[in-house]
Amino acid sequence: MAYKKRIDGREMDEPRKIECKVGVVPRADGSAMFRFGDTIAIAAVYGPKELHPKHLENPEGGLLRCYYDMLSFSVSERKRPGPSRRSSEISLITKESLAPVLQLEGFPNKVVDVHIEILQANAGTRCAGINAASMALAHAGIPMTDLVAAVSVGKIGDAVVVDLTKEEEDYEENGKKAATDIPAAFLLRSGKISLLQADGKIPPEDMKKAIEMAQKACIQIGEEQKKALKLLK
Amino acid sequence: MEASEIKEKKESKEEEKEEKEPRKIVVPGEVLASGQAYLPGEGTRREGKDIVASKFGLLQIEDRLVKIIPLSGVYMPRRGNAVIGKITDVTFNGWIIDINAPYGAFLPASECSGFVSKRDISSYYNLGDMLIAKILEVKSKGVDLTMRDKGLHRVEEGLIITINSNKVPRVIGKMGSMVNLIKDSTGCNIVVGQNGIIWIRGNDIEHELLAERTIKMIAENSFVEGLTDKVKEFLEKHKIKAK
Amino acid sequence: MEITTITKKRITEYASQGKRFDDRDLLEYRPISIRLGISNMAEGSAEVSIGQTKVVAGVKLAVAEPYPDSEEEGNLMVTAELSPLASENFQPGPPDVFAIEMARIIDRGIRESGIVDFKKLCIKKGELVWAVMVDIYPMNDDGNLIDAAALAAIAAVSSAVFPVLEGDKVSFGEFTTKHLPLTKDVPITLTFYKLENNILLDPTTREEESSDTRISIAISEKEGKEKEPIINALQKGGCKNSKNSPLTQEEMSLIIDIAVKEQRKIRKILNDALEEKSK
Numbered sequence: 001m002a003y004k005k006r007i008d009g010r011e012m013d014e015p016r017k018i019e020c021k022v023g024v025v026p027r028a029d030g031s032a033m034f035r036f037g038d039t040i041a042i043a044a045v046y047g048p049k050e051l052h053p054k055h056l057e058n059p060e061g062g063l064l065r066c067y068y069d070m071l072s073f074s075v076s077e078r079k080r081p082g083p084s085r086r087s088s089e090i091s092l093i094t095k096e097s098l099a100p101v102l103q104l105e106g107f108p109n110k111v112v113d114v115h116i117e118i119l120q121a122n123a124g125t126r127c128a129g130i131n132a133a134s135m136a137l138a139h140a141g142i143p144m145t146d147l148v149a150a151v152s153v154g155k156i157g158d159a160v161v162v163d164l165t166k167e168e169e170d171y172e173e174n175g176k177k178a179a180t181d182i183p184a185a186f187l188l189r190s191g192k193i194s195l196l197q198a199d200g201k202i203p204p205e206d207m208k209k210a211i212e213m214a215q216k217a218c219i220q221i222g223e224e225q226k227k228a229l230k231l232l233k
Numbered sequence: 234m235e236a237s238e239i240k241e242k243k244e245s246k247e248e249e250k251e252e253k254e255p256r257k258i259v260v261p262g263e264v265l266a267s268g269q270a271y272l273p274g275e276g277t278r279r280e281g282k283d284i285v286a287s288k289f290g291l292l293q294i295e296d297r298l299v300k301i302i303p304l305s306g307v308y309m310p311r312r313g314n315a316v317i318g319k320i321t322d323v324t325f326n327g328w329i330i331d332i333n334a335p336y337g338a339f340l341p342a343s344e345c346s347g348f349v350s351k352r353d354i355s356s357y358y359n360l361g362d363m364l365i366a367k368i369l370e371v372k373s374k375g376v377d378l379t380m381r382d383k384g385l386h387r388v389e390e391g392l393i394i395t396i397n398s399n400k401v402p403r404v405i406g407k408m409g410s411m412v413n414l415i416k417d418s419t420g421c422n423i424v425v426g427q428n429g430i431i432w433i434r435g436n437d438i439e440h441e442l443l444a445e446r447t448i449k450m451i452a453e454n455s456f457v458e459g460l461t462d463k464v465k466e467f468l469e470k471h472k473i474k475a476k
Numbered sequence: 477m478e479i480t481t482i483t484k485k486r487i488t489e490y491a492s493q494g495k496r497f498d499d500r501d502l503l504e505y506r507p508i509s510i511r512l513g514i515s516n517m518a519e520g521s522a523e524v525s526i527g528q529t530k531v532v533a534g535v536k537l538a539v540a541e542p543y544p545d546s547e548e549e550g551n552l553m554v555t556a557e558l559s560p561l562a563s564e565n566f567q568p569g570p571p572d573v574f575a576i577e578m579a580r581i582i583d584r585g586i587r588e589s590g591i592v593d594f595k596k597l598c599i600k601k602g603e604l605v606w607a608v609m610v611d612i613y614p615m616n617d618d619g620n621l622i623d624a625a626a627l628a629a630i631a632a633v634s635s636a637v638f639p640v641l642e643g644d645k646v647s648f649g650e651f652t653t654k655h656l657p658l659t660k661d662v663p664i665t666l667t668f669y670k671l672e673n674n675i676l677l678d679p680t681t682r683e684e685e686s687s688d689t690r691i692s693i694a695i696s697e698k699e700g701k702e703k704e705p706i707i708n709a710l711q712k713g714g715c716k717n718s719k720n721s722p723l724t725q726e727e728m729s730l731i732i733d734i735a736v737k738e739q740r741k742i743r744k745i746l747n748d749a750l751e752e753k754s755k
Contacts, residue, residue, distance in 0.1 A: 025616045026528050027563055030305060038516060042615065044561040048307055049335045059373075067568055069559065072611040073518035073534025076649035081557050081611060082570065101261070103287060106309075108373055110335045115561035115568075117613070119532070120515045138261050138289040141306025141399070143276075145287060146262035189262045189285075229289060230258045232304065232456065319480055333477045361481045393480040430477065438490050442497055 003157030007167050015151055015163035015217050016124075020131070020228040022139045030140025032228065034132035036151075036163055038122035043132035045140040047112035048104070056111075062104030063111045066095040068129055070118040090126045097130050097150065097185040097195035103143040112142060123166040123181075124152045130185050130195065135225050147225055148194060149218035150185035153210040155202045160210050162217045182207075184214040188222040191215055256291040256456050259301065265292055266299050276301025290399075291456050304456065308334040308398035308428040310376045314368045315385070317393070317426035318378070323355045330364065330378060332428050333395060337375035340366060344379040363388040365424055365432065384424075391422075391434035392441045398429035400452040403460070411451065411464065418468040419444045439473050446471070478716070479685040487686045491674035496683070502676040503738055510627065510749035512635045519651065520636025524628040526678060528618040530562075533628035535610050535636040535656075539646055542598070542605040550597020550605040554583035556612040556625060563617040577713065579612065582626045582665065584709035585694030586610075586633065589663035596657030604644055608633070608656065619684040622692055626665035627746065634658065634750055661696040662746070663708050664739040668693070668731050670721065675731060677738065688721035689714065691728075693735045697743070705736045 006012070016037030025031035028044035035041070048062050056063065068090040072079050094116065104112065114136065116129040127150035134148040154164045156171050156179045164181055171179040180200030186193055193211070202210070259265060265277060266284045273279045276288040277299050286292075290301040310316070310332065318338055322329035327341040342349040342357070349357045358364065365385050366378040380386070396404065405412050405425055416423050421435035421444045431448060435441040450467055454460060479487075487497065494502055506527030515521040520535035542549060556579035558566040571579070586592065597606040610633060612625045633656065640650040669679045669687040679687060694709040714720035723731075 025561060027616050027618065028561070029307070040515075042561065046560070046564050047335070049564075050337070067560070071515065071532070071534060071613055072555075072609070073515050073521060073536050076517050077646075078536035078538060078609055078611075081555060107335065113560065115559065117559060117561050117615075120517055139305060141289060141303050143287050144261035145278075145285075147260060187262075226260050226263075229260045232258055319477060331477060363480050363482060388482060390482055390485070392486055393483045395477055438486055438495075441486070445497075 003159040003161075003171070006161065008165065012159055012161045013213050013217065015220065016165070018221060018224045020135065020224055022135055022228050022231075028136070028140070030136045030138070030142070032132045032135035032139060034128050034135065034225075036124050036128050037165065038120055039124050039128045040119040041116055041125060041128035041132045042119060043114060043116045043129065043136040045112065045114050045133070045136045045142070047140070048107040048110035048142075049113075051109060051111035057109040059108050060105070062107030062109075064095055064099055064102055064104065064114070065111055066091045066098070066114045066116070066133065068094055068116045068118075068126065070121060070125065074118045074121045090129070093195055093197065094126065094130055094133060098133060098137065098148055100192075100194050101144045101146045101148055101187055102137065103145060106143065112137070112140075121166075123164050123169050124183075127151050127183050127185070131221060131225060135229060138229055146187045146189050147222055148185055149188055149221040149225060150183065150195060151214055151217045151221060152181055152183045153214040153217070154182050155180045155200070155206055155210065160206055160213060162213050182210050182214070184211060184218075186215050186218045188218065256293070256302070258290070258304075258456070259286045259292045260289055261286055266294065270297055272298050274298045274300030276303060303399045305397060306399060308332070310334055310336055310338075310368050310371050310428070312368055312371055314427035315365065315424075316368060316378075316428040317363060317365050317388070317424065317430035317432055318428070320358055320360055320362045320364065323360060325354070326351070327354070328358055330366070332376065333430055334376075334428055336371075338378050339375060340364070340378040340380065344369065344377075344381055346381050346385075358387060363393055363432070365426070388432050391432055392445055394431050394433065394445050394448065396429045396431065396448065396452040398427065400455045401425055401427055401429060403455040404431070404448055404451050406461075411461065414461070414464060415444055415447050415468070418472075419447070443468070443471055443473060479682050483682065484686040487683060488671050488674065491671050491676060496676070498680065502674065503734060505678040505742070506680075508627070508742070508745050510631050510746065512631060512749060512753045517649070518632070518636075519639055520632040520634075520656075522628045522631035522635065523615075524624045524631065526620055526624045526627075527680065528616060529620055529624050530615040531612060531621060531624040531628045532615055533610060533612045533625065533632040535608060535632045537636070537639055537646070538607045538609065539599065539604050539641070539644060540607040542602065546594070547602040548598045549594035550592075550607060551594070552583070552587060552592055552608045552610070554579050554586065554610045554612070554629065556582070559613055559615075562614040565617075577711075578622055578625060581622060581692050581694075581709065581711045582612065582629050584711075585626060585663040585665050586630065588708040589661045589694065589696040589706075591630075591658050591661045591663060591696070592633070593657040593659060599641070599644070606638075608636075617681070619680040619682075620667065620678045622667045622690075623665055623678065626663075626694070627742065630663060631746060631749060634662065634746070635753055661698065661706075662743065663694040663696045664742045664746070665692055665694045666735050666739055666742070667691065668735070669715070670723070670727070675727065675734070685716050687715040688719050689723065691723070691731055693732070695735055695739045705739070707732070
């Protein structure tokens with residue numbers, strides 16, 4: 001069935017309003033806030049630093065650890081504080097989306113910790129988290145080959161769209177789930193994919209189209225990230 | 234004008250010129266220059282015909298060398314660096330020092346300038362003591378320090394402050410011009426560790442605090458043009474009236 | 477790097493002269509700003525900045541069975557998570573004893589003030605009541621987290637509204653304009669820090685690291701013709717490196733007197749913020 005007009009009036013390939021800023025956690029070595037519309041993520045980076053427990057040390061290079069967490073009041077029904085299976089998985093894919101650009105060979109046996117907190121959630125939280133983390137890592141002076149940008153794309157009804165809201169994620173037709181959510185992350189310069197997930201039905205050609213749309217949107221996101229980093233006062 | 238005066242004028246003019254040209258802030262992945270004429274320096278690498286930034290910082294192109302002056306990042310110890318550190322542990326043959334870097338540092342008792350009784354190491358230097366030391370060697374497991382050189386000693390009194398180690402060159406200035414400016418203006422003795430730890434010792438707390446504020450101001454504005462003038466203004470504005 | 481003995485000596489020397497490194501008086505707070513409604517998913521939320529210290533707090537409501545010993549009363553829970561995002565000293569994992577202590581200090585301040593009218597949180601006696609859950613998260617630690625956290629919590633509670641209730645189920649995400657049933661006994665928490673013989677309020681990180689002990693006092697002012705301050709809760713606690721020096725009775729009396737006086741300044745800042753929001 002047709003999803004001709006988006007619930008909030010956006011174009012199919014239009015992400016929500018982006019806002020980002022660095023240095024929001026002065027105590028951290030690097031930090032940033034990234035926002036897609038109502039979804040707000042804050043990332044703070046500490047490191048490179050000594051790694052404890054020592055048995056986790058990697059003599060070939062530094063370790064990257066990511067922790068994704070949602071504030072209990074970031075969602076409509078209170079989320080119990082503490083890690084969940086979902087946050088553990090998101091922490092892992094966040095790490096894997098950022099690892100390809102980090103150059104940690106110069107820090108054997110050390111660790112870089114990235115902490116992400118979601119202040120307000122309206123879908124796309126893992127992507128907002130990755131965007132904030134990418135800026136925070138650069139802000140912290142970690143050697144990186146590139147910045148990483150992420151956005152969710154998806155299929156709603158018969159339309160392929162960029163940056164789904166929760167309402168769109170929950171879209172139903174005839175009482176059945178009719179939306180597929182596809183979080184994607186790209187290395188900005190090369191356009192290579194470092195994160196891709198999907199949780200629903202989507203025809204192969206639409207998947208390719210969705211990936212293309214995601215990459216285009218990420219170029220736009222990357223420009224915002226760069227602007228925020230260059231706005232040093 | 235004497236030869237030395239001419240040289241000084243030329244150097245300060247060069248510094249002025251450097252300061253007046255606003256430095257461009259670049260981000261990882263950004264293309265800085267293209268073509269074989271350029272060489273990749275610190276914080277950059279070559280990708281095909283492009284020279285690309287590997288770090289967040291200020292772009293500097295000198296002749297053909299393209300490099301990044303970092304604005305952030307941890308201190309990477311280098312042999313010969315003078316650093317200021319805090320003793321965090323006493324062992325049977327030396328002291329473990331925190332030099333505010335992701336590296337452990339060790340000062341062997343044998344590297345002290347005086348005699349250290351092996352039976353009572355902590356009576357020489359103890360937990361919590363602040364030392365101005367020099368890096369003897371950097372190994373993968375950690376850093377070895379020495380106190381056997383001019384100007385290295387335990388710090389008895391004053392203020393210890395921390396800035397990002399990448400701002401140290403700006404705080405010191407060319408040939409020490411910036412730090413000397415602060416020393417003269419505040420009457421304080423200032424030792425700037427390459428690791429970003431700084432010791433300030435003045436005649437009273439007010440002068441020490443003025444030195445601290447000036448240093449913090451430089452660290453926060455390290456990329457701004459005309460910084461020397463701004464610092465002079467700042468010191469003049471906050472001059473402490475004689476009691 | 478944590479504070480060094482020689483800098484600590486300077487801080488203490490200067491404090492004995494009634495002065496601080498940032499030119500504040502010993503009892504002066506850094507600039508305080510309160511932003512309400514920072515998370516649109518919460519029934520109430522606030523972000524408090526004191527200098528560079530930043531804490532956010534949110535209120536979520538749910539319906540639940542009442543506790544057997546208070547069948548006509550709703551309930552309150554306050555938790556604090558010291559996220560490693562806010563400081564290199566915080567570890568990932570379940571709340572450590574300091575997070576728990578902070579949450580319990582703030583909980584007592586709110587609960588014992590009587591500001592929340594628990595009876596009015598009852599929906600159906602013995603069956604259904606409102607549960608008020610306050611969660612506190614520091615976002616940047618530059619000293620004096622307890623006061624920023626307490627202020628954020630009370631600001632969130634004071635500005636919170638009920639979600640829509642349909643029968644005995646909450647429509648999460650839909651809000652009414654009805655505020656929680658609160659009295660005018662608003663608790664303000666001040667934490668005093670002692671540096672040798674000097675008593676100060678709102679320490680920066682360096683001052684906190686130089687302190688020997690801390691005392692948190694929650695004070696509300698009773699409504700009535702003569703405003704009478706009442707202490708709701710008090711906690712003497714330790715500082716970094718497990719320091720927790722004893723206090724003399726004179727020092728404690730002095731602290732109580734100062735608390736009564738200084739809490740009015742913080743109270744005004746809170747009232748201004750709440751008034752601004754209701755416009």
